[in-house]
Every structure is written in C-alpha cells, then in structure tokens.
Amino acid sequence: xxxxxxxxxxxxxxxxxxxxxxxxxxxxxxxxxxxxxxxxxxxxxxxxxxxxxxxxxxxxxxxxxxxxxxxxxxxxxxxxxxxxxxxxxxxxxxxxxxxxxxxxxxxxxxxxxxxxxxxxxxxxxxxxxxxxxxxxxxxxxxxxxxxxxxxxxxxxxxxxxxxxxxxxxxxxxxxxxxxxxxxxxxxxxxxxxxxxxxxxxxxxxxxxxxxxxxxxxxxxxxxxxxxxxxxxxxxxxxxxxxxxxxxxxxxxxxxxxxxxxxxxxxxxxxxxxxxxxxxxxxxxxxxxxxxxxxxxxxxxxxxxxxxxxxxxxxxxxxxxxxxxxxxxx
Amino acid sequence: xxxxxxxxxxxxxxxxxxxxxxxxxxxxxxxxxxxxxxxxxxxxxxxxxxxxxxxxxxxxxxxxxxxxxxxxxxxxxxxxxxxxxxxxxxxxxxxxxxxxxxxxxxxxxxxxxxxxxxxxxxxxxxxxxxxxxxxxxxxxxxxxxxxxxxxxxxxxxxxxxxxxxxxxxxxxxxxxxxxxxxxxxxxxxxxxxxxxxxxxxxxxxxxxxxxxxxxxxxxxxxxxxxxxxxxxxxxxxxxxxxxxxxxxxxxxxxxxxxxxxxxxxxxxxxxxxxxxxxxxxxxxxxxxxxxxxxxxxxxxxxxxxxxxxxxxxxxxxxxxxxxxxxxxxxxxxxxxxxxxxxxxxxxxxxxxxxxxxxxxxxxxxxxxxxxxxxxxxxxxxxxxxxxxxxxxxxxxxxxxxxxxxxxxxxxxxxxxxxxxxxxxxxxxxxxxxxxxxxxxxxxxxxxxxxxxxxxxxxxxxxxxxxxxxxxxxxxxxxxxxxxxxxxxxxxxxxxxxxxxxxxxxxxxxxxxxxxxxxxxxxxxxxxxxxxxxx
Numbered sequence: 001x002x003x004x005x006x007x008x009x010x011x012x013x014x015x016x017x018x019x020x021x022x023x024x025x026x027x028x029x030x031x032x033x034x035x036x037x038x039x040x041x042x043x044x045x046x047x048x049x050x051x052x053x054x055x056x057x058x059x060x061x062x063x064x065x066x067x068x069x070x071x072x073x074x075x076x077x078x079x080x081x082x083x084x085x086x087x088x089x090x091x092x093x094x095x096x097x098x099x100x101x102x103x104x105x106x107x108x109x110x111x112x113x114x115x116x117x118x119x120x121x122x123x124x125x126x127x128x129x130x131x132x133x134x135x136x137x138x139x140x141x142x143x144x145x146x147x148x149x150x151x152x153x154x155x156x157x158x159x160x161x162x163x164x165x166x167x168x169x170x171x172x173x174x175x176x177x178x179x180x181x182x183x184x185x186x187x188x189x190x191x192x193x194x195x196x197x198x199x200x201x202x203x204x205x206x207x208x209x210x211x212x213x214x215x216x217x218x219x220x221x222x223x224x225x226x227x228x229x230x231x232x233x234x235x236x237x238x239x240x241x242x243x244x245x246x247x248x249x250x251x252x253x254x255x256x257x258x259x260x261x262x263x264x265x266x267x268x269x270x271x272x273x274x275x276x277x278x279x280x281x282x283x284x285x286x287x288x289x290x291x292x293x294x295x296x297x298x299x300x301x302x303x304x305x306x307x308x309x310x311x312x313x314x315x316x317x318x319x320x321x322x323x324x325x326x327x328x329x
Numbered sequence: 330x331x332x333x334x335x336x337x338x339x340x341x342x343x344x345x346x347x348x349x350x351x352x353x354x355x356x357x358x359x360x361x362x363x364x365x366x367x368x369x370x371x372x373x374x375x376x377x378x379x380x381x382x383x384x385x386x387x388x389x390x391x392x393x394x395x396x397x398x399x400x401x402x403x404x405x406x407x408x409x410x411x412x413x414x415x416x417x418x419x420x421x422x423x424x425x426x427x428x429x430x431x432x433x434x435x436x437x438x439x440x441x442x443x444x445x446x447x448x449x450x451x452x453x454x455x456x457x458x459x460x461x462x463x464x465x466x467x468x469x470x471x472x473x474x475x476x477x478x479x480x481x482x483x484x485x486x487x488x489x490x491x492x493x494x495x496x497x498x499x500x501x502x503x504x505x506x507x508x509x510x511x512x513x514x515x516x517x518x519x520x521x522x523x524x525x526x527x528x529x530x531x532x533x534x535x536x537x538x539x540x541x542x543x544x545x546x547x548x549x550x551x552x553x554x555x556x557x558x559x560x561x562x563x564x565x566x567x568x569x570x571x572x573x574x575x576x577x578x579x580x581x582x583x584x585x586x587x588x589x590x591x592x593x594x595x596x597x598x599x600x601x602x603x604x605x606x607x608x609x610x611x612x613x614x615x616x617x618x619x620x621x622x623x624x625x626x627x628x629x630x631x632x633x634x635x636x637x638x639x640x641x642x643x644x645x646x647x648x649x650x651x652x653x654x655x656x657x658x659x660x661x662x663x664x665x666x667x668x669x670x671x672x673x674x675x676x677x678x679x680x681x682x683x684x685x686x687x688x689x690x691x692x693x694x695x696x697x698x699x700x701x702x703x704x705x706x707x708x709x710x711x712x713x714x715x716x717x718x719x720x721x722x723x724x725x726x727x728x729x730x731x732x733x734x735x736x737x738x739x740x741x742x743x744x745x746x747x748x749x750x751x752x753x754x755x756x757x758x759x760x761x762x763x764x765x766x767x768x769x770x771x772x773x774x775x776x777x778x779x780x781x782x783x784x785x786x787x788x789x790x791x792x793x794x795x796x797x798x799x800x801x802x803x804x805x806x807x808x809x810x811x812x813x814x815x816x817x818x819x820x821x822x823x824x825x826x827x828x829x830x831x832x833x834x835x836x837x838x839x840x841x842x843x844x845x846x847x848x849x850x851x852x853x854x855x856x857x858x859x860x861x862x863x
Contacts, residue, residue, distance in 0.1 A: 032748030038403045038480050039783050040751040043768045043776040044512060047783045049483040056478030084480075086401040087532055095551050151584055159588050166588040167580060169552045275582045279551035283581065291395075292748045 004316070012309045019305045020074065023298050024067050033059050034083050034292045057083060070298070079302070080295030082288075089299040092284065097303070099169050100273075100280035104265035106173070106200040108258060111207035118208070119215025120242065126220065134212060141209025150202040150275045157198065167277040170195050199276045203269055207261060214257060218250035225249075252323055259315035266311075267304035332506035335805045337437035343805040344437075344510050346679060347770040348425035348850075384861030385574045386843065389586045389595040391603040393579035394555075396535030397546070399518045400472045400479040409600050409853045410577065411517025413557055415540035416460070416566055418446050421515040423849050425769065431460065431521065431541065431566060441506035448497045451565040452541055454523035460541040462493035468521040469501070484513025508802070512769060517542070543570045543857035554578035563857075570857035583608070590618070590838065597846075599837030599854050606664050606721070612838050621837040621848045624668055624677040625767065629722070631729060631828040632764040636757055636788040639706045646825035648700035649761075650690035652736045653729065659831050662724040666836075670829035672818045673774060677832065677850070680771025680811060682818040689822055689829075697736045710738045715759040718744040722763055725830065729763075754786055762786045763830070769850065771814050774798050778821065787826045794820060 035054050039045045054060055061069075073080060079089040122134035158166035173193035180189035222228065223246055231241050270282040281300060288296035319326045332340065394407035399415060402408070420430040432446035452460040469491035472479055486507035492500045503510075513519050517540075526539035538546050543566075544557035555577040563569040578595060580586035583605040589595045590612075598604050599621075604612070612618050633640040633649065640646055655669040668676065672685035701707040712733075716726040723744050730740040745753060754762045764786055766773060776782040779798045780790065797817050804810040821827055835852030842862045846854050 030749060032746070032750070032752035034748075035480075036751035036755075037748045040747050041405070041767075042403055042483070043766050043773055043784055044509060045483045045783060046776070047781065050783060053478065053480055053483075056475060057480075058478075081532070082395075084402065084404075085396045086398060086535055087396070099551065154585060154588050159592060162592060166592060166594065167582075167585040168578070171552050275585055277578070277580045277582065277585055290746055290748065 001317075001320070004320075005313070008313050008316070012306070012313070015309060016302065016305060017071075019302060020071065020298065021067065023301045024070065025063060027292075027294050027297055028063050028066075032292060034294075035059065037291050074302070079299040082293050082296050084288075084291050084293045089295045092296060093281065093299055093303055096279055096281045096284050098172060099278060100266060100269075100282065102172055102174055103196060103199055103203070103269075103278065103280065104262055106196045107203040107207065107265055108262055110200050111204040111211055111261070112254075112258070114204070115208045115211035116215060116247075118212040120219055120247065122212065123216045123219035123223065124242070134216070138209040138213050141206050144205065146202045146206060146269075147271045147275050149205055150198065150272060153198050153201065154275075164194055164197055166198075167275070168195055169276075169278055199272050199278055202272050202275075203265065211254065211257065215250060215254060218253055219246060222246045222250045248322075252319075255318055255322065256315055259311045263308040263311045266307050332508060332803050332805070333440035333442070335441060335506075337441060339805045340437050340441040340506060340508075342807070344508050345427050346807060347509050347772070348421050348427060348511050348515065382571045382844075382860035382862070384572050384842075385576060386572055386597055386856060386859070386861070387576045387578070387595040388597045388599065389578050389580045389589050389603065390598070390600050391579075391581060391583070391586065392601060397538040397549075398535030399520065399522065400477055400481060401535055403480045403518075405851075406600060408516055408518060409851075410555070411520070411538070411540075412542070412853070413517075413544040413575065413856055414538050414542045414546050415517040415520030415522065416452070416542045417515055417517060417520040418448075418465070419511060419515050421511070421849065423847055423855075425850050427511050427515065430515070431465075439502075442503045444501040444503070444510065445494070446499050446501070448499065449565050450497055453562055453565075454521075454526070454539055454541050455545040455560060456523050456526050456539045458523055458525045460521055460523075461496045462499040463496070464521045464524060465499045466491040466493040467524050469519075471522075471527070472519070481518045484516065484518045486510060486513065509770065509772065541566065543567070544575060547574075567857075571860040572856070575856050587612075590840075591615070593840075596840035596843060597838070597854070599839075599848070600852060602719075602721075604836035604838055606666050606836075609664070609666055609836060617841050618838050619841055619843065619846065621839070621846060621854070623835050623848045623850070623852065624675075625833045625835045625852060626675050626677050626769055626850055627767045627833050628670060628673065628675045628765065628773075629667075629725060629830045629833065630670065630673065630764050631830060632762050632786045633826065633828075634757055634760055634762075634786065634788050635790075635826075637760050639704060639710070640760060642704050642706075643824050644700045644704040645706060646828075647690055648697040648704070648736065649733065649738075650825045650828040651693045651697035651700065652733050652738070653828055653830070654692040654732055655830060656692075658725065658728045658732070661728045663721060663831065663833070667831040667833050670832050671822070672829055673778060673821050673827050674771050674814070674818060675832045678769065678771055678773070680814045682811075682815040684815060685818050685822045688819055690825065694736050701736065701738075707737060711741070712738055712760045713741050713743065714761045714763070715743045715745065715750065715754050716763040717747050717750040717765070719747075721833075722765065726763055729830075757786075757788050764827070771810075772802060774814075774817055775802065778817070778826070789826060 034057065035050050039050050070080065081087065082089055082092060118134055122131045125131055154166045157164045171192050173189060173196055176189050176192045180186055228241060228245055231245050270286050273280040273283045284296065285300040390406055392406040394410050395404050396402050397407060397411055397414065399411050416431045418430050418432040420428050422428050431448055431452060433449045435444060435446045437444055448462060454460050471477060472482055472485065473488065486509060487504040489502045489504050492502065494500055520540060523539040527534050530537045536549055543560055543563050545560045547556040547558050549555040557575045559570045559573055561569055580589055586598060587608045590598055613620050633646045635641050659665055659667045659669060671689045672682055674681045698707060714726055716722050726742045726744065730742055733740050764777065766777060766784065775798055776784045778785055778787065780795055797813050801810050801813040804813060835848060837848055837854055839846045844860045844862050846859045848854060
C-alpha cells in the first residue's frame with residue numbers, strides 16, 4: 001500500500017514537470033502577449049510604450065530562462081503573480097476552486113442518485129417500455145448541449161416561473177448546512193443551495209445519460225454470472241440479490257468513471273460557468289488565455305493536473321478496498 | 330511649428346480639443362434613435378442634483394474588473410469602476426469638456442512642459458487621510474516607478490515627475506509638451522490613491538481600493554460582486570451622490586444578463602458591449618425599461634495591406650470599396666444599430682471631415698468588377714481576411730465575404746482571439762484586416778495610419794501621408810489643423826487605404842425608476858449624478 005502511494009507520487013511529480021514544460025512552451029509558441037492585448041485596446045500606446053512595458057513585465061526573457069525561474073518558485077509553492085491583476089496566482093485559484101469544487105460535488109451526487117436506480121431498473125426490465133424510455137433519456141442527454149438546456153431552464157424556471165435564480169453563486173451550500181442546523185433554519189441552506197440547482201442539472205444531465213447506460217450494461221453482465229444464479233437458487237430475497245450481489249459488483253467500473261468525471265468537472269466547465277456567471281476555475285482559465293496572463297494559465301493547468309492525478313490515486317486506493325482481487329495482485 | 334512655442338492659452342485649447350465632442354450633427358442618422366438620445370440627454374440633472382433620493386443601483390456588466398489598482402490595469406471595465414472610487418484632477422463632461430475634479434484650476438507654463446494644478450481644499454480620502462498635493466505627487470511617483478511596470482503609465486505621456494509645491498499646489502513636469510494630457514488625467518487611472526491604504530494592503534490594494542471619489546469601496550467577492558457606498562464627505566469636491574449605493578455584478582453570458590434585468594435582479598446594464606445588440610429591440614419595447622443610446626467614438630474598417638499584391642494597386646482597393654454595401658452590412662451584422670462610416674476618423678470625433686461622404690466609393694458592383702478587370706485580377710482572386718473573434722466582427726467578416734463573392738473574389742476568413750490578432754496582423758502576413766479602434770481625438774490617425782503607428786495595418790510607404798499626420802499633431806489652430814485633417818481623410822478615402830465600414834452605437838438600459846441617467850462619450854453612466862424615484 002505504502003509502496004503504491006510512494007511510487008504513484010513519484011510518477012505524479014514527473015507528470016507535473018512535463019505538464020509545466022508543455023504549457024510553458026505552448027503559451028509562448030502562440031503569437032500574442034499581454035502587451036499586444038493592452039495595445040490593441042489602447043491606441044494611445046506607442047510602439048516605444050509597448051517595448052518599455054514588455055521589458056518591465058519581464059516578457060523579453062527567453063523561454064528556458066523563464067521556465068527555470070518558474071520551476072524554482074513553483075517548488076516552493078509560489079506559482080507567480082498575475083500579470084494583469086498583480087496578485088499572487090495562488091490566491092486567485094483559492095478564490096475560485098471552492099465554487100467549482102462544490103458544483104462538481106452536487107453535480108456528481110445528482111448524476112448518481114438518478115443514474116443508479118435508472119440503470120438498475122432498465123437492466124431488470126430489459127426490452128420493456130421502461131428500458132426504451134431510459135434509452136430515450138440517454139440519447140437525449142448525450143445529444144442535447146448543456147448550454148441549451150441551461151438557457152431553456154433559465155427561461156422557464158427563472159424568468160417565467162421565477163422559482164430559481166438565473167445566475168450567480170452565493171457561497172458554499174455545504175458550509176451553510178452547519179449554520180442551518182444550529183439555527184434550525186433551512187432557509188440558510190436554501191439561500192445558498194438554490195444557486196446550485198440549475199447549473200448542477202445542466203451539467204448532470206449528460207452524466208445521468210452516460211452513467212445510467214453504463215450501470216445498465218454492467219448490471220446485465222453481472223446478472224448473468226453463476227453466483228447470481230446460485231444466490232437465486234439458494235432462495236435469497238430478490239432485493240438482496242440485486243443490491244448486494246449484483247449492484248456491488250456492477251459498481252466497480254463506476255468508481256473509475258466517477259473519478260474521471262470528478263476530474264473533468266474540477267478542471268472547470270467553462271460553458272456552464274459562463275452561462276450561470278459562476279465564479280469558477282474554468283472561466284478564470286479562459287479569461288486569462290484571452291489576455292495572455294501566463295502565470296494564471298500555467299497555474300490553472302498545473303492545479304487541474306494535480307487534482308486529476310490525486311483523484312486517480314484515490315480511485316486506485318479505493319479499488320483495493322472494494323475489490324479483493326486487486327488487493328491480491 | 331513646435332508645441333513649445335505656443336502660448337499657454339493656445340496649448341490649453343489644443344489639449345482640451347482632445348476630448349471635445351463633435352455634436353450629433355451628422356446626416357440625421359437613425360432618426361428615432363437620435364431623438365431618443367437627445368431626449369434622454371436632456372433629462373437635466375442640474376436642479377435635481379442636490380437632493381438625495383437614496384436607493385441602490387444594481388448594475389450588470391459583461392466583464393469583471395481585473396483589479397482596481399489604477400496602476401495595474403488597462404481594462405475599460407476597471408477604468409469605469411475606478412472613476413466612481415477615485416477622484417481624478419479633472420473630469421470629462423458629457424460632451425468631452427474638461428471640468429474641474431480634485432483640482433479647481435490649472436495653468437500651463439515653462440514652454441507648456443509644466444502643468445500646475447490648484448487643488449480644492451479639505452478633500453479627504455475615504456480612510457480619512459488628507460488628499461492633498463503630497464498625495465498626488467506620491468501617487469504619480471508610484472505610477473512611474475520602473476519596478477511598478479505599470480501598463481497604464483502611458484496615460485501620463487512623457488511625465489517626468491509631479492512636485493508638491495505647497496499643500497494645495499502640485500506641478501506636473503513633462504519632458505515635452507503633451508497634447509493628449511486630458512485623455513489620461515480625466516480618468517481614474519491617474520487619480521490620487523491613499524498612501525496609508527496602499528501601505529496597509531500591499532499587493533492586495535487592487536481588491537481594497539481607497540480613493541477620494543463619490544463612492545467608497547465596501548466589498549468585492551467572487552460570489553457577490555462589488556458593493557460601493559456613497560461618500561458622504563465628498564462635498565469639498567462636488568455634490569455627493571444621490572443614491573446610497575452601487576452594486577456591480579458580472580454576467581458574462583448575454584442571455585443571463587438580460588434575464589437578470591427582466592427579473593429585477595439588476596436595474597441597470599451599461600458599459601462596453603453589456604447591452605447585446607440582439608436584445609435592443611426587445612428592451613425598447615419593455616415598458617419598465619429606459620434605453621439610452623449614443624454614437625460611440627469607434628470605428629470598424631476594412632484595411633488593405635499594400636505590401637501584398639494586388640493591394641499595392643489602388644484600382645483593386647477601389648474595387649473592393651465599391652463592392653461593400655454598408656447599409657446591408659449594418660442590417661445583417663448589427664441588426665441595423667450602427668452608423669455607416671465614411672472616413673478613418675469616426676464622425677463623432679471632432680476633426681471628422683464631412684467631405685468624405687461625397688468622396689467615398691459607394692456600392693456599385695458593376696464598377697467594382699470593371700476595376701478588377703482593368704487591374705487584370707478579375708479571374709479567381711483569392712484573398713485572406715483576418716478578423717478578431719468577437720461576435721459582431723465575425724459576422725461583419727462573413728457579410729464582407731458574401732458581398733465580395735458577388736464581384737467574383739473569394740475570401741478566406743481567419744478569426745483570432747484579440748492577442749493573436751494583434752500579434753499576427755502586425756507582421757503583415759494577411760491581405761486585409763477588420764481594424765477596430767475606440768478613441769477620443771482625430772490624432773487617432775497617428776496610431777492607425779502613420780508608418781510608425783502601433784496599430785497601422787495598411788503598411789503603406791507614403792511619406793506625404795506620414796508628414797501630414799505628424800503635422801496635425803503640432804498644429805494648435807483648430808481651423809489650420811482641420812485643413813490638414815481634411816487632406817489626410819480625403820487621401821485615405823480616395824486612394825482607398827481603408828474601406829470604413831461602420832461606427833457602432835453605445836447602449837445602456839436602466840429600470841424606469843432610475844432618473845436622470847445620462848451617457849458619456851465612453852458609453853458609461855455617471856452614477857453620482859443619477860437618482861432613484863421612490
């Protein structure tokens with residue numbers, strides 16, 4: 001176990017180094033720097049003004065020179081200072097990551113709370129109308145772009161019915177649970193949570209579709225196994241067979257899937273964050289790419305890669321607990 | 330002629346003309362819109378100004394400020410926000426007149442290289458520290474310090490230092506006379522900031538700004554946007570604001586921003602392209618909304634690269650100019666909300682030459698084809714157009730492509746994010762660009778048309794044109810300057826260096842209980858002048 005963690009952490013360090021190198025070279029290869037952006041919007045700036053500013057901002061240093069300096073600081077936890085905002089990049093990311101993280105949490109929770117029962121029922125009632133309805137939902141889910149669903153829901157739930165806010169983020173709903181319980185006021189939780197509803201549904205819709213189909217096929221496969229026939233033969237209750245014998249085994253691939261989906265959600269969902277004015281990390285990245293704020297771009301990619309690697313490690317460790325076969329390898 | 334030899338009065342007049350607006354004179358464009366604008370602008374704040382009405386203005390904008398440290402940003406949405414928090418030495422009026430701000434008066438001296446301000450007494454920063462000559466000089470020193478690497482330092486021009494002569498007198502010493510002095514000095518970029526607050530906040534000052542403007546900064550968070558409250562101690566500068574507070578939120582997606590307005594979550598949308606063109610008709614029909622509109626000092630033009638054949642041939646450029654139908658272009662790409670452009674200088678900028686309307690090559694596809702045939706490029710001409718990737722510019726490029734197809738020219742469009750657009754087109758690998766600018770003075774011809782200009786994409790080698798552009802810079806007599814500007818514009822139009830396409834309009838919308846809202850030339854509302862009906 002310890003060996004697994006240590007060796008994986010070493011791999012992670014190598015991967016992160018590669019990520020820094022690739023991002024550092026890519027952003028420099030693409031034409032256009034922060035000064036170009038500033039000058040394009042400010043005709044009062046002369047060519048000399050541009051050169052002076054490039055020099056002052058340190059943009060005239062060579063790529064290897066900048067890379068070495070960046071690496072030296074990054075090892076000490078200093079990811080640099082935003083060129084456009086002049087504040088440490090770590091504080092910008094710390095500001096945005098919770099919003100993205102909690103949106104990812106509610107999205108995955110919603111996706112699995114719906115997908116698991118849906119997957120089980122469509123597997124058990126294979127080729128019935130329920131199964132066809134499930135297939136229809138799945139096809140709809142993967143075909144409908146999230147932003148379209150988002151805009152339609154804003155029109156209906158926010159503008160027509162005025163039930164839910166059209167956009168925005170009002171702090172963590174998870175963090176408000178404690179206060180809501182202490183003050184016995186569900187309103188405290190609701191005030192934060194209602195902002196999560198529409199964006200979570202927009203993001204979860206496609207995940208429900210994909211996951212329900214995967215759970216369905218995993219269930220179908222497991223239900224044909226000999227141990228299910230045996231369990232049925234020995235007279236175990238049907239619910240026990242489905243939940244304990246079948247679902248537990250069918251869920252194994254789902255753990256991997258959840259890890260990957262969490263990783264994807266955490267690295268930011270730019271479109272949905274834009275539609276709902278969500279102050280997340282995806283929008284931070286895109287805005288920074290537009291203005292060529294190199295330190296932020298590098299840091300967002302680095303943090304996303306680190307999160308992705310950690311999630312994969314957690315999934316691997318989880319596997320050892322839930323699947324004895326892996327443990328014995 | 331040199332700027333140093335002008336009398337200080339002449340120089341002052343020249344500098345002030347940099348902000349001065351041409352009146353809404355031109356060709357009675359968009360009849361209804363102009364009337365509406367005029368009506369909105371007549372909503373006189375004068376007599377109502379003194380009374381406080383309370384209330385909170387909740388503004389939705391398409392962009393969010395990057396920082397409110399005036400020395401670390403050049404973003405227009407930050408600039409608009411800083412104008413509320415900081416008090417610059419002078420302010421621009423609704424028609425570009427230079428009005429007192431923190432300073433009550435000023436004078437040029439020393440061959441127009443020194444500008445001395447007399448400050449209003451008794452002004453304090455929001456943290457209670459005095460906003461005096463010392464504060465002004467300290468701010469300038471911070472702005473110009475090499476280690477600050479300030480992207481906004483160019484607004485100060487060739488400023489060497491500011492000197493506190495006495496507590497209420499501060500002298501700005503320039504290396505040479507700087508005619509565009511008011512462009513920067515009327516903005517929050519150059520306003521004094523509290524030294525105590527800067528020293529307390531360090532690099533976080535941009536998130537906790539302290540100035541002497543009409544509104545005090547209260548909070549700014551990623552989840553709730555920004556909140557400013559009225560500065561009740563603003564009286565030494567001017568009448569305090571009438572409303573209690575301003576809340577500024579950021580809605581990047583157009584449909585969400587409009588939804589927030591329609592549900593009452595916000596009661597104002599203005600600034601940049603915050604009011605999307607495709608919602609203008611719908612908002613005009615909304616009985617609970619007041620629309621404000623005004624021609625923007627902006628230009629969108631097709632610029633031909635003369636380094637690349639066949640655009641070295643004026644006939645080809647003229648043919649292209651004849652192929653563009655501006656009316657249809659504006660209808661298709663902008664839903665009709667723009668003014669056809671005739672000159673490289675926008676018609677709302679003083680110095681615009683009305684003669685260009687007659688000199689322009691109008692829509693005439695047959696003539697265009699004939700000109701191409703004369704130039705010997707009427708068969709299978711393929712041309713690359715590079716445009717930036719904002720939606721309006723992209724649509725414009727597509728309409729241009731369709732219109733040029735009618736004369737047998739095949740256009741490949743490349744749309745690029747602004748950073749890449751700027752860097753790539755500067756190298757000149759393209760045949761045409763859609764060039765865009767926003768500026769207040771006719772001197773815009775220098776950056777966009779002089780061979781040494783930072784935004785020149787015509788790549789011409791015409792020394793005569795360069796000479797005229799340099800000359801208008803130092804001509805203080807408005808009539809003499811206009812003669813030169815007329816010649817420049819006539820040359821650019823008749824030799825088809827550019828095909829000017831259109832001048833956009835600025836839009837703002839407020840809920841009907843917001844009174845006395847007026848739009849300035851930059852498309853911003855002066856929040857400290859408006860009120861809320863109870």
